[in-house]
Amino acid sequence: MKGKLVGMNGDRAVAYAAKQAKVDVISAYPITPQTIIVETLAEYVNNGELDAAFIPVESEHTALSAAVGASLAGARVFTATSSQGLALMYEILWIAAGLRAPIVMAIGNRALSPNINIHCSHDDAYAARDTGWLQFFAENVQEAYDLTLMAFRVAEDERVLLPTIVNLDGFILTHALEGLYVLEDAEVDAFLPKRKPINPIDPKNPKTYGPLDFTDWYMEHKRLQFEVYQKVGGVVREVFDEYEKLTGRHYQPVKTFNVEGADKAIVILGSSAGTARFAARKLAEKGMKLGVVSLTQYRPFPVAELRKVLESFDVVAVLDRSVSFGSPGNQLFMDVSTALYSSKKRPILVNVVYGLGGRDFTPLHVERIYAALEEVQRKGEAPEESLWVGLREG
């Protein structure tokens, strides 16, 4: 593993990556569990370790509005938020993506109110899924650091130019101290040189940003925006490959574990993938094979890669750390279902809700899910309702 081994929590690791990325502008508002990120960056700036403008704004709405302005001006821009903060940014999420403003934003994933809860759910990230932001999910502190650096490369690539979210599970990663390998500043400089903005605000070459579109152009512009996302997967792979050469750390949009020869699998996002793999190892000792499929890249959704992996299973549990109220399925479940619908061989899908508001997710839960998958496999049909694991009664 290349780099210097240090100990940091997820928030500090993200802030350290943003510092090494030599961001020009940080525009941020505090919200738990993200706050340490912006506090750390403020320290870097005020101690002279990072030459950047830190805009201590009066709300998340302004944090993102200022970030879009700064990005259009050609700066390398970073912000961070969580939960209600992301919800307050919601309107501007669309605008940032539509204006092709590269910004890197870390989200300390947290449940949305009510009731107020500062711990991890994926409600916030899911709510941003249609806005046009790219999204990565980190599984541990190392990934939070690595993905933050890579996010700048992807976001600012001239084939992409899109704002990008790095998700890290609130408290589980944001506040957990872990060992991680960090690059030397010079290595980061080589991987991530100064931003070369495309069409930045320039008084010598005036342009109109964000004009009014009537019925005669709006649809064409949305089509142009749509087409960009077809190219993102390729750029992400290039960046992952280049980063692997630099660090020896291998990244892929869809991460698989124990899938060979297994007929049951679970699909999962974020830090719980590690728990799932641990449980899968335990199950394997008892002769029960469970594949674990986790997504590093959530938007654009890696349809082809995921389909290829999941087609070989009989039953697959899709785990959501969120509830999509009144909808035909929870968020990741709907993504996976849609991705598989046109497959020749489709596994039976079971939707599982877990870990809401920071509820512990343990290997025991994975074993229960495995038992449920066995039953579904035996019956040959999926339950109509999603299965909740970890409720007080259970």
Next chain:
Amino acid sequence: MELKTIKTLKEIPREEQFAPGHRLCAGCGIPQVVRLALKAVPDPKVVVNATGCLEVATTIFPYTSWGVPWVHIAFENAAAVASGIEAAFKILSKKYGVEKPKIIVFGGDGGTFDIGFQALSGALERGHDMIYICYDNEAYMNTGIQRSGATPKGASTTTSPAGKVVPGKLERKKNLIEIAIAHGIRYAATMNPAFPVDMYNKIVKAANTPGPTVLHYFTPCPTGWYFDPSRSIEVARLAVQTRIWPLYEYDNGKIRITVPVKEPRPVEDYFKLQGRFRHLLEPENKWLLEEIKRDIEENWQKLMRMAEQSK
């Protein structure tokens, strides 16, 4: 470079950076302030625009009226976006020698008094170097004619209609300049299209002032106020002559009335020209008219006191 104030209209630069052919209504007061601001503030400059009449009438894709960089992002966040642009240019200038432009923000009264109020307050508090110009046509004109926090007492709008029980808006207008000054900014002023030299000079002073400045511009709206578009400047002038719209400035702690009104015209002269106020001249609404007159007098006396104390 210290910009110079002027004495006559002839001194206003001829070069235009705001193209004719925009789709603002005939008689609209907005283009005057835009043209003068782009003339009074030298290049390099960047304009940030909140959602509103100015935005929708000047940037209909694939056309644009703007000869300077122009950015629109949303309704309520023009000051926030400007904060980001300003901070970015400041650091890019320091790190890479990029020339730092002056940021001019245009927001309507809805985008300033109401939905964008928090973003404006934040930007003023943080001290970003920008000229914030509120073009105030005293209602949400872009969506029709709905009341805003800037709608004056007595005005009829579609959400404060002059009805049989409630004769229009009963609340007073927010005092934007006082609120702006309370943030500790160094320059703020009111402007009016009937007094272009006064307006030009105030924009010049704002441009010469580092940090945030706020300019509050009275803009007649023939569509929303129901008057003949050819009488737009007359309406604007009457607003000053009746003391309804005092022209004054706050400059580093001193308040100065820039266009003294020794003998005010009757407010009825102003009201009778406009459909939005016509009901105030009916006998049953005399109480409201009297109340408005008292408010105007009170405001003027307060301003005179503050100006006197500043001497």
